[in-house]
Amino acid sequence: xxxxxxxxxxxxxxxxxxxxxxxxxxxxxxxxxxxxxxxxxxxxxxxxxxxxxxxxxxxxxxxxxxxxxxxxxxxxxxxxxxxxxxxxxxxxxxxxxxxxxxxxxxxxxxxxxxxxxxxxxxxxxxxxxxxxxxxxxxxxxxxxxxxxxxxxxxxxxxxxxxxxxxxxxxxxxxxxxxxxxxxxxxxxxxxxxxxxxxxxxxxxxxxxxxxxxxxxxxxxxxxxxxxxxxxxxxxxxxxxxxxxxxxxxxxxxxxxxxxxxxxxxxxxxxxxxxxxxxxxxxxxxxxxxxxxxxxxxxxxxxxxxxxxxxxxxx
Amino acid sequence: xxxxxxxxxxxxxxxxxxxxxxxxxxxxxxxxxxxxxxxxxxxxxxxxxxxxxxxxxxxxxxxxxxxxxxxxxxxxxxxxxxxxxxxxxxxxxxxxxxxxxxxxxxxxxxxxxxxxxxxxxxxxxxxxxxxxxxxxxxxxxxxxxxxxxxxxxxxxxxxxxxxxxxxxxxxxxxxxxxxxxxxxxxxxxxxxxxxxxxxxxxxxxxxxxxxxxxxxxxxxxxxxxxxxxxxxxxxxxxxxxxxxxxxxxxxxxxxxxxxxxxxxxxxxxxxxxxxxxxxxxxxxxxxxxxxxxxxxxxxxxxxxxxxxxxxxxxxxxxxxxxxxxxxxxxxxxxxxxxxxxxxxxxxxxxxxxxxxxxxxxxxxxxxxxxxxxxxxxxxxxxxxxxxxxxxxxxxxxxxxxxxxxxxxxxxxxxxxxxxxxxxxxxxxxxx
Numbered sequence: 001x002x003x004x005x006x007x008x009x010x011x012x013x014x015x016x017x018x019x020x021x022x023x024x025x026x027x028x029x030x031x032x033x034x035x036x037x038x039x040x041x042x043x044x045x046x047x048x049x050x051x052x053x054x055x056x057x058x059x060x061x062x063x064x065x066x067x068x069x070x071x072x073x074x075x076x077x078x079x080x081x082x083x084x085x086x087x088x089x090x091x092x093x094x095x096x097x098x099x100x101x102x103x104x105x106x107x108x109x110x111x112x113x114x115x116x117x118x119x120x121x122x123x124x125x126x127x128x129x130x131x132x133x134x135x136x137x138x139x140x141x142x143x144x145x146x147x148x149x150x151x152x153x154x155x156x157x158x159x160x161x162x163x164x165x166x167x168x169x170x171x172x173x174x175x176x177x178x179x180x181x182x183x184x185x186x187x188x189x190x191x192x193x194x195x196x197x198x199x200x201x202x203x204x205x206x207x208x209x210x211x212x213x214x215x216x217x218x219x220x221x222x223x224x225x226x227x228x229x230x231x232x233x234x235x236x237x238x239x240x241x242x243x244x245x246x247x248x249x250x251x252x253x254x255x256x257x258x259x260x261x262x263x264x265x266x267x268x269x270x271x272x273x274x275x276x277x278x279x280x281x282x283x284x285x286x287x288x289x290x291x292x293x294x295x296x297x298x299x300x301x302x303x304x305x306x307x308x309x310x311x312x313x314x
Numbered sequence: 315x316x317x318x319x320x321x322x323x324x325x326x327x328x329x330x331x332x333x334x335x336x337x338x339x340x341x342x343x344x345x346x347x348x349x350x351x352x353x354x355x356x357x358x359x360x361x362x363x364x365x366x367x368x369x370x371x372x373x374x375x376x377x378x379x380x381x382x383x384x385x386x387x388x389x390x391x392x393x394x395x396x397x398x399x400x401x402x403x404x405x406x407x408x409x410x411x412x413x414x415x416x417x418x419x420x421x422x423x424x425x426x427x428x429x430x431x432x433x434x435x436x437x438x439x440x441x442x443x444x445x446x447x448x449x450x451x452x453x454x455x456x457x458x459x460x461x462x463x464x465x466x467x468x469x470x471x472x473x474x475x476x477x478x479x480x481x482x483x484x485x486x487x488x489x490x491x492x493x494x495x496x497x498x499x500x501x502x503x504x505x506x507x508x509x510x511x512x513x514x515x516x517x518x519x520x521x522x523x524x525x526x527x528x529x530x531x532x533x534x535x536x537x538x539x540x541x542x543x544x545x546x547x548x549x550x551x552x553x554x555x556x557x558x559x560x561x562x563x564x565x566x567x568x569x570x571x572x573x574x575x576x577x578x579x580x581x582x583x584x585x586x587x588x589x590x591x592x593x594x595x596x597x598x599x600x601x602x603x604x605x606x607x608x609x610x611x612x613x614x615x616x617x618x619x620x621x622x623x624x625x626x627x628x629x630x631x632x633x634x635x636x637x638x639x640x641x642x643x644x645x646x647x648x649x650x651x652x653x654x655x656x657x658x659x660x661x662x663x664x665x666x667x668x669x670x671x672x673x674x675x676x677x678x679x680x681x682x683x684x685x686x687x688x689x690x691x692x693x694x695x696x697x698x699x700x701x702x703x704x705x706x707x708x709x710x711x712x713x714x715x716x717x718x719x720x721x722x723x724x725x726x727x728x729x730x731x732x733x734x735x736x737x738x739x740x741x742x743x744x745x
Contacts (some may be wrong), residue, residue, distance in 0.1 A: 021518065082395060100634045120636030121520035122590030141638065143520025205523065206514040 006030050012310050016128045016135040019144035019182035020185040028150070028186065034306035035154050035299070042078070042302055051309050052081035052310035055112040059085045060102070061138070062118040067297060068138050072115050075304035081113070099123060100130055107131040112312055116140075134311040140265055142176050148272055151303040153190065156227055156298045159268050164191030169215075169222045169263075171197040172231030172253060172280050175204050175242075179272045180231055184210060198252065201242045218253050222263045229270045230255055233280050246279050256282040260290065268292045281305075317361055319737065321698070323353045324367035328688045329374060329670035339372065341694040344737035349690060365744070370731060373669045375407025375438075375695040377676040377686050379574060380497070380550050381427035381623040382643070383409070383440070385431060386424070387416025392627050392715055394428075397596060397647065398436035400713040402741040404648040405730040406623075408439040408677070408685055409693040413450075414472040420445040420456045422464035424524045429465045437740040438608055439695070441467040441680060443497060446485050449667070452476040455485040460496050465682045468495035468548070469693045473597060474534065475502050482536065487542040488729040495546045495679065499597070500557065504528035509638050511584045511599045514728075519590065521637060524599050525552040533557050535696055537564045540571060548679055549573040551624055555608040562617050572679050573617070576624035577646060578720055580610050590642035592633045593718050596624070614663040619675045621668075623650040627716035644720045648712055652726035655701055659727055665701070705729065 005018060012027045033243060041049075056074040061069050064265050069085065076083040088102070099118065107113065107130065110229070114135050116124050121141035128135040139145040160166055168187055174180045174196055194212045196203065208214060215221030222228055243249045250256075255269065269281075269291045277283045283293065322338040326349070338357075340348040378401075384392035401409060411428065413419035419428065425442045432440035444466035448454045452474060461469070469489060476482050489496055505524035510516045512523025533549055537560065540547040551610025552558060552573050561573045578596055583603045587594045594600055610620070624645030633640050646653075650672070658668045685692045707724050709717040733741040 045498045097633065098635055120638040121634040122638075125589050126636055141520050141636075142522075156467065178520060181518075204517045205512055205525070206517045209517070 006033055010232060010304050012313070014311070015314060016124075017307055017311065018124050018128060018135065018137045018150045018303040020149050020182045020189070022023070023146070024190055026191070031150055031303070031306050031310060032154060034310060035150065035303045038305040039154070039299065039302035040296075042305075047078050048080065049078060050080040052076065052079035052312055055081045055312055056110070057081040057083045057113040057115065057308065058106055058109075058111045059083065060106065060114060061087045061117045062099075062116075062123070063139070064116055064188045066098070067300070068117065068129065071297070071300040072138065072304050074265050075301050075308055076113070078301070079305055079308055081308070099126065102198060103127045103130045113308060128212070133191070134314070136284045136307060136311065139178055141178065142181070143178055145178040146182050147300070147304055147307060148179050149186040149298060150307070151300040152183055152229065152270060152272070153186055154299040154303055155270065155292055156187075156268070157293060158299065163187060166192045166227060167195065167225040168192045168199050168229065169195040169230045170231065171218060171221065171255070173202045173233050174207065174231070175202045176234065178230050183229065188212070195221045197253070199243060218259060219262055222259065225263045225267055227268050227270065228255060228260070228263055229258060230281050232272065232274065233276055250279055254278070254280055254282060255271065255285050257284055260285055266290075270296060272296070317358055317363055318347070319363045319365060319734075319739075320359070320695075321365050321367050321372055323369055324372035324698070325664050326688060327371060327373035327669045329666060329674035330687050330689065332664070332666040332670055336369065339688075339696075341696075341734070341737050344692050344694055346688065346690050346694050349688065352533065354478050362665070365698075370698055370700050371665070372687050372696060372698050373734065374673040374688055375697045375733060376405050376651060376672045377408040377680070377682070378623050378625065378647065379410045379412050379676045379680065380408040380621055381411050381625040381647065382414075382627065383411040384627070385415065386427065387690055391629055393435070394431050394440060395435040396713075396715055398438050398440075398562045400647050401438050402733045402735075403713060403730060405651045405697040405699055405733060406438065406647060406745060407697065407735050408441065408682070409606070409647075409735060410441045410467055410680060412472055413443050413445045413470060418445050418450050419443070420448045420450075421456065422460045423477045425461055425464040425466050427646055428705055433729070439736055441465070441682070441687070443470050444494065445469065446471045447476070450474045452478055452481055455481070458489055459492050460493050462494060467682070468497045470497040470499070470550070473501060473742070477503065479535070479539070483543065486539050486545040486547075490543050490545040493680070495542075495548060497548045498530040499550045500529045500536070500552065502528045502532040504531065508599070509595060510609065511588060511601045513584060513602055515584050515587070519587075526556050526605070529570055529598060530555055530556045530560060533560050533603060537571065538562075541568060544570065546570045551576040551598050551622065552609075552618070553579045553601050554605045555648050555692060558609060558612065565617060572619040573676075574620040574622050575609060575613075575618050577608060577621055578624060578644065580613065580657065581623070581653055582606070582720055587640050589639040592635065592637055593644060593722070595637060595640050596626070596644050596720070597670065610657070610662055614658060614667055619671065619679065620733055621650070621654055621671045623647050627714055628718045629716055633718050644718050645714050645716055646710065646719070648714065649707065649719060649721050650724065651699065651730065652705075652728045653721060654709050655728040656726070659702070693733055694737040697730055698736045699728055699730045701728050703729040
């Protein structure tokens with residue numbers, strides 16, 4: 001991917017960021033170019049700007065999140081927005097208030113930006129139909145997590161200087177992963193070759209409808225790749241008989257030094273976090289020089305600043 | 315006693331013999347007294363109302379075999395009176411109602427309650443279906459003999475999948491003693507988390523899918539038991555080509571197997587869900603276009619015996635939720651006739667055959683001998699409708715309390731002009 005140069009006259013079309021699937025390539029490239037600017041600006045001190053001064057941002061999290069929520073909070077605060085965190089988890093549901101009721105209540109407070117994470121696919125979409133402000137999907141069920149895909153793209157760009165033509169392996173629980181869905185949409189749109197690596201039980205049916213190569217053998221799937229993206233394996237998956245044990249999973253699908261050596265020697269290792277060390281990734285790999293996991297976190301703030309800025313422009 | 319009524323100049327549908335002809339029909343004391351194959355006769359009879367049908371269609375009233383009525387326990391969703399009012403204006407004169415109410419209909423007293431309530435509050439016929447196992451727990455079968463005596467027309471555990479094959483075997487075998495009808499919805503524990511058809515679309519939407527094999531496995535298992543136990547078995551709503559072929563195979567061997575389809579699965583496919591539209595979250599799920607078109611192309615065959623509305627009202631609050639959390643179901647009682655007529659208008663099925671699947675066949679399966687047929691001596695449950703009148707469905711104008719229709723803003727064809735139950739006109743828009 002050659003980073004398109006945008007002049008000041010470019011007006012992005014997006015009102016909400018609900019998913020990569022729903023966003024045009026040009027807008028995504030615009031977000032990336034803006035993110036790179038923020039990445040540079042974030043190196044300065046002080047890191048405080050007034051782009052969002054007077055604007056209200058609400059982080060509405062129905063699922064527990066540490067890094068995504070704090071990343072959005074930091075992004076908003078650096079841009080000068082008033083940020084409110086609402087961690088509802090399941091509590092509002094048990095009180096009988098529905099997602100739409102919550103949305104209508106919040107809407108009455110006239111926020112400018114609403115960031116939502118919810119355990120059900122389509123929740124961000126539903127909210128966007130009920131509120132006046134811009135909605136950013138911070139993860140909806142097994143559907144999408146677009147800001148993660150954007151920050152992952154930025155991280156890859158930062159290290160590899162291109163996306164087009166790269167061989168990227170996404171490994172692990174593809175079936176339940178919104179990160180995998182958003183990333184494969186984003187990265188294949190930008191011209192990367194995507195390998196999906198997982199046991200068949202953790203691959204969605206019909207995944208072959210996407211432009212991807214599918215491997216059950218991790219050694220085959222990561223041979224000569226430029227990027228290895230590991231996914232978190234949720235413990236409850238083991239209980240519902242998707243895989244027999246953590247031990248067997250690690251043996252065949254965990255990334256260790258030996259498997260890593262099959263990839264290109266300069267391959268980078270990514271993980272959206274939080275990691276299960278010893279389940280999908282070996283500690284030595286997670287912390288070695290090829291690991292860019294900490295860069296992903298840094299890129300996350302820049303990407304979210306760009307997205308907040310762009311959505312507040314309209 | 316009832317007055318006599320003569321319907322003349324009617325396009326009469328005889329669903330049993332799959333015939334249509336212009337003629338007249340005389341109703342006396344609540345039953346069909348005489349059928350004439352000439353349209354306009356100078357028939358003089360004292361104390362007789364004469365209705366000129368103006369070549370509109372006169373057929374037996376529709377029999378909808380799978381309807382959720384909120385009584386007992388869900389009166390806030392729908393009462394017997396509500397369903398009767400909606401049904402009579404929509405050409406439905408008989409319904410069989412689901413047992414998964416609160417409490418579940420698993421005792422003769424509850425069947426009697428529904429029957430009594432229906433006599434008081436309903437102008438149409440309401441036939442209760444009872445549970446197959448107590449409390450739908452899948453452990454102990456219900457008192458099938460006493461329930462039949464109380465008026466149950468069939469037995470069903472509705473959406474509850476039973477892992478215990480032994481209970482199923484015994485219940486089916488016991489049911490065969492009484493020639494009881496088993497009505498089952500084919501789902502298995504494979505669709506425990508599924509909310510839509512498993513497909514590329516479900517994958518893209520990130521929604522857990524219901525694989526077509528779930529329906530097939532359940533259907534195959536229960537039909538094997540049916541063959542073993544010699545019971546009567548009706549699969550309520552098939553939704554896939556696979557299921558159709560299973561039914562076809564068993565129908566070759568057994569006369570006691572029948573099946574139905576929800577009009578939703580003939581008119582809509584999974585793509586109608588669009589961006590997580592919860593009104594299209596139904597059971598069985600809307601399937602692929604390939605499945606839908608296969609079932610539609612074969613609707614005029616005798617494999618699928620009946621078409622049902624699969625009426626399942628849901629309040630707004632249970633639909634205004636993220637897709638995975640929203641309830642299943644759609645209202646359908648008021649759209650059954652018009653939506654079904656579109657199959658005829660589009661040339662997929664003849665009018666008498668269509669009406670047969672909406673009247674004669676369901677009545678026959680439910681062992682209701684006196685309804686669903688245009689024959690001398692049968693009960694005068696009749697409807698008169700204009701099969702062509704176009705209209706657009708406005709959900710707000712639905713008579714049902716719940717408005718969760720899958721046909722909002724759709725162009726429909728066909729309007730009911732008059733509904734008669736037992737010789738009494740209970741709905742009429744003609745003078």
